[in-house]
Amino acid sequence: MQAFPHSTTATPTAVVVPPSLALPVIESAFPRQLHPYWPQLQEKTRLWLLEKRLMPAGKVQEYADGLCYTDLMAGFYVNAADEVLQAIADYSAWFFVWDDRHDRDIVHGRVGDWRRLRYRLHAALDAPRHHLHHPDPLVAGFADSVLRLYGFLPRTWNQRFSRHFHTVIEAYDREFRNRTEGYVPGVEEYLALRRHTFAHWIWTDLLEVSAGCELPDAVRKNPAFRRAALLTQEFAAWYNDLCSLPKEIAGDEVHNLGICLISHEGLTLEEAVDEVRRRVEECIRDFIEAEQEALQFADAIADGSIRGKELSTAVRDSVGNMRNWFSSVYWFHHESGRYMVDSWDDQSTPPYVTNEAVGEK
Incomplete structure (x- = not known):
């Protein structure tokens, strides 16, 4: 099954989806x-x-395109x-590289490195301009990307994004401690944590940047809009769990x-x-229902005013991107080499990461 007539990778090949992971409704009803x-x-x-030295040059050349990180975003915020x-x-x-650093710090027991990085990311989130030239490329790259995102919408959006990402950093710290201690969270505990480590509300915030319109609380927190957004992210997080289960058991x-x-x-595993x-x-079935309710909400706020039309259009754009x-x-x-565990020499060590500690001590 090929997703596009012309593949987004440099070497077009048919994408084979294993039967256990195939979702016919996505292939047929979600072009x-x-x-x-x-x-x-x-x-x-x-x-x-x-430029930001987030991956060694050799690894960028060999792996960056095949990891398909840009494909993911280009297929979402269209x-x-x-x-x-x-x-x-x-x-x-940057987020994927950070996730890999977090994983390697855990695997190699670099508690001090992680603690320093955690505090520096909190600081860079609050004052990105002051961290653009930080010695740790991960901190400097984060500051650069956050500062650019902060330039598109008003300060109120920036503050909300910042609050949401501070929570993500702390959720990553909780994961660090869980893995270091070998603690497997209960199902409900995990699902609550996952909403933060997967950054559910960050990707939803970025829908507004994509639409070029900050949504007021009354719109963002509308039950129909919020439910559709949550189902989008729950699907993504749980499908990721399904696909990455072999990699994560190995690691x-x-x-x-x-x-x-x-x-x-x-x-049992099965x-x-x-x-x-x-x-x-x-999630897919529930989203199809929630999507219609969110679109009805978009129609309802188009009250004939210029502002009503702007908000209605932004909601429709956001629901379309959901x-x-x-x-x-x-x-x-x-498509991404990130999940092709069977092709790795060591299934517990992704070939696109470096194992060395990085950053100022």
Whole structure:
């Protein structure tokens, strides 16, 4: 099954989706979209990773395009202005690199390195301009991407984004401690933590940047809009768990819905896979219903005023991109080298990461 007539990778190949991971409803009812800026996006994000020293040059050259990080964002925020999409894509690429650093710090027991990084990211989030030249490339790259995102919408949006990402950093710290202690959280505890480590509300905040319009609380917190947004992110997080289960079992992970179900509900591996898949499919069905309610809400706020029309259009754009997230996430997991564990020499060590501690001591 090929997602696009013309693949987004340099070497077009048919994408084979394993039956256990195939979701026919995504392939048939969620047509994949791609922002026309994608080719430039891929090139510029690759150059940004090099410029900010977020990955060694050899690894950028060998792995960056195949990891498909830009494909994921270009398939989600399809109505964004080019410069907005570029800022989002660079931030997203940074997020993946940060996730890998977090994992390597855990694997190699670098408690002090993680603690320093955690505090520096909090500081950079509050004052990105003062951290643009930080010795740790991960801190400097974060400051650069955040500062660019802060330039698109008013200060109130920036403050909300900052609050949400401070929570993400602390959730990563909770994961660090859980894994260091070998603690597998209970299912409900895990699901609550996952909403922060997957950054549910960050990706939802960025819908507003994509639409070029900050949404007031009455719109963002409307039950129909909020439910559609949450289902979009729950699908993405749980489908990620389904696809990354072999990688995370190999890497002694404890944060995966399947692992939590095995540990706390007594399920076999096969039963856990079936249960995660059931939840994923339920998200899709529920979203289709929530999507209609959110679009009705968009119609209702178009009250004939200029402001009403602006908000209605922004909500419609956001809901359309929520729908895009399903297909973009789905195909990303089958195209990205991030999940091709069977091709790695060591299934517990991704070939695109470095194991050395990085940053100022």
